[in-house]
Amino acid sequence: MNMIVCVKQVIDPEAPPASFKIDPSGNKVVPPAGVSPVVDPYAEYAVEAALKVKDASGGKVTALSLGSNQLRDIVKKPLAMGADELILLEDEAFDGSDSWSTAYALAMAIKKIGEYDIIFCGREASDWNAGQVGSGIAEILGLPSVTLAEKIDISDGKARVQRKTDEGYEVVEVSLPCLITASNEIGEPRYPTIKGIMGAKKKEPVVWKPADIGVEAAQIGASGRHTKLHKLFQPVREGKCEIIEGEGPEEAAANLAVKLREVKAL
Amino acid sequence: MAENKGVLVLCETKEDKLASISTELLGGGRKLAGDLGQELAAVLVGSGVGNLAQEAIAYGADKVYVVDDPLLKDYQTDTYVPVLEKVAGQAMPQVLIMGQTSIGRDLAPRLAFRLNTAASLGCLELAIDPSSKKLLQTKPVYGGNAQAVFITGSFPQIATVRPKAMAPLAPDQSRKGEVVTVDAGLDASAIRAKVLEQVPEEVEGIKLEDAEVVVGGGRGIGSPEGFQQLEELARLLKGAVGATRPPCDNDWVPAGAQIGLTGKIVTPELYIAVALSGSSQHMSGCSSAKTIVAINKDAEANIFREARFGVVGDWKKIVPAFTEKLKELLAK
Structure with a gap:
């Protein structure tokens, strides 16, 4: 089973909300000072999904990451978790991508990799929360796709995917090769083992430039966008919380109940 | 080539009625169509859904495309994408909106790539820019730390909208509209990802x-x-x-x-x-x-x-x- 997992480096979404700042130009986020970037947590679920399939059915997992200035210690995490190879699509020409230009570049890199049975993506990424790159890659490559996977079983050359729905879940049987996006129900991403970390340290990623995957500058990064970011802003919080006090927590709790009745919130 | 015009709403059904998200989208879509000075159309996709066309009209649609086929009973990517591609080709809307549901999340991006256009998922607000007449698509980004407003350069401008973000109109059963039947033209052998079963979660008490x-x-x-x-x-x-x-x-x-x-x-x-x-x-x-x-x-x-x-x-x-x-x- 050959698997490819799309990952990326993002601003740590767990950084305190107060550290979140938008550039005065109004179209990008300023990385918070002193907070290291991380592998997108949604993508880590995709890595975990691929490793679970590898545990059950064997195979090879290749992580594929697109961006510029990818910190090796960060983007090597999938290797430390158990992936076999890491390919970086790394060039400033990839900056400013939207779902279109991202999916296009990844699809062209996947074509170059050539052999695959399953491509995994996160259900969305923690920066733009677009939720489209997986489906986009599948469409460009003409593959069937199953989104929001909670559980994956492989048998008889097919994948049986439990897909999260609004009502519960559904079971989808899909032929291979296919694309699957992983939801957090797939299970907590495993911690890298010491052996994994040591192995990742020794392993050098393969780096591909736009020319290596045969894409033109006009098709990638900001030039390849199909959408324009018109505005980026932080919603205003009112921040007028009335703290209910009392002699001890029990009394404060009782006062809260009285208050909620007074203001007819209950 | 025909010109793109109007707003198209994908209506989902639930227990043989329009789903609440769909009446909300018809309410919001009516406003967008009004701001464009164009028609509001709805598309009903499913098996045995034709009788809901009048309900969509009552909630604000001027025209309803009905695609009724046993193969469309459950949502499947490989059936809904070509059907929506066909309806979008026939209706030629400027704006196509769906709910941010398990259907919309899967369908909107794949359809957008097929139609060589773009989508914004999980929008909180949609509006027509008064000068450019483009659809302003507002959605949370960075895990809700910020909101972004996107503009799509091509037609149809596709967006999914979160539940409860738009309000339905009071239904008017006397409203008149046109119903257009579209043949699904599906081939069961083209379904590569097949839904085998749907399992609702068990909820005790209130949802x-x-x-x-x-x-x-x-x-x-x-x-x-x-x-x-x-x-x-x-x-x-x-x-x-x-x-x-x-x-x-x-x-x-x-x-x-x-x-x-x-x-x-x-x-x-x-x-x-x-x-x-x-x-x-x-x-x-x-x-x-x-x-x-x-x-x-x-x-x-x-x-x-x-x-x-x-x-x-x-x-x-x-x-x-x-x-x-x-x-x-x-x-x-």
Whole structure:
């Protein structure tokens, strides 16, 4: 089973909300000072999904990451978790991508990799929360796709995917090769083992430039966008919380109940 | 080549009626169509859905495309994408909107790539820019830390909209509209990803999305037993219990209880947030509650910036006392 997992480096979404700042130009986020970037947590679920399939059915997992200035210690995490190879699509020409230009570049890199049975993506990424790159890659490559996977079983050359729905879940049987996006129900991403970390340290990623995957500058990064970011802003919080006090927590709790009745919130 | 015109709404059905998200989208779509000075069309896709065309018209559609085929009974990517591609080719809308549901999330991006256009998922607001007449698509990004407004350069401009973000119109059964039947033209052998079964989650009591009162618990609740105390409070208030992601990941509560960007979106009258910090990711799913009450031992927690009322302290002491006092007050 050959698997490819799309990952990326993002601003740590767990950084305190107060550290979140938008550039005065109004179209990008300023990385918070002193907070290291991380592998997108949604993508880590995709890595975990691929490793679970590898545990059950064997195979090879290749992580594929697109961006510029990818910190090796960060983007090597999938290797430390158990992936076999890491390919970086790394060039400033990839900056400013939207779902279109991202999916296009990844699809062209996947074509170059050539052999695959399953491509995994996160259900969305923690920066733009677009939720489209997986489906986009599948469409460009003409593959069937199953989104929001909670559980994956492989048998008889097919994948049986439990897909999260609004009502519960559904079971989808899909032929291979296919694309699957992983939801957090797939299970907590495993911690890298010491052996994994040591192995990742020794392993050098393969780096591909736009020319290596045969894409033109006009098709990638900001030039390849199909959408324009018109505005980026932080919603205003009112921040007028009335703290209910009392002699001890029990009394404060009782006062809260009285208050909620007074203001007819209950 | 024909010119793109109008707004098209994908209507989902539920128990042989239009789903609430669909009547909301028709209400919102009517406004967008009005601002463009163009028609509002709806598309009904499914098996045995034709009789709902009049309902879509009553809720605001001028025209309804009906694609009725047994192969369309369940949503499947490989059937719905070509059908919507066909309808979009026939209707040629400027704007195509769907719900941010398990259908819309899957369908919108794949369709956008097929039609060589773009989509924005999970929009909170859609508006027509008065000067350019383009669709302004506002959605949360960076886990709810910010909001972005996107513009799509090509037609149709596709967007999915979160539940409860738009309001339905009062249905007018006397409204007249045109019904257009479209042949699905499907071939069962083209279905590569097949739905074998659908399993609804079992919900005891009131559904989270429908509850007027929601009691939400976070990592600080610490155990399934802790959530039973929240259940007791929720029962008293005829509400439902929700959670942030860690309690779901730890199986203290079912996965279906998750509220947030990647979970459910709730819009209750009252949201009681217990032992949760109020991460942007979680608040994305509950910030539209009318009143938010926070109970947290950390006075600096973000939830106190979101809440209207708060108590700082240990929830284990506060929740039982709060529940007891409410019992007494509600008995009066």
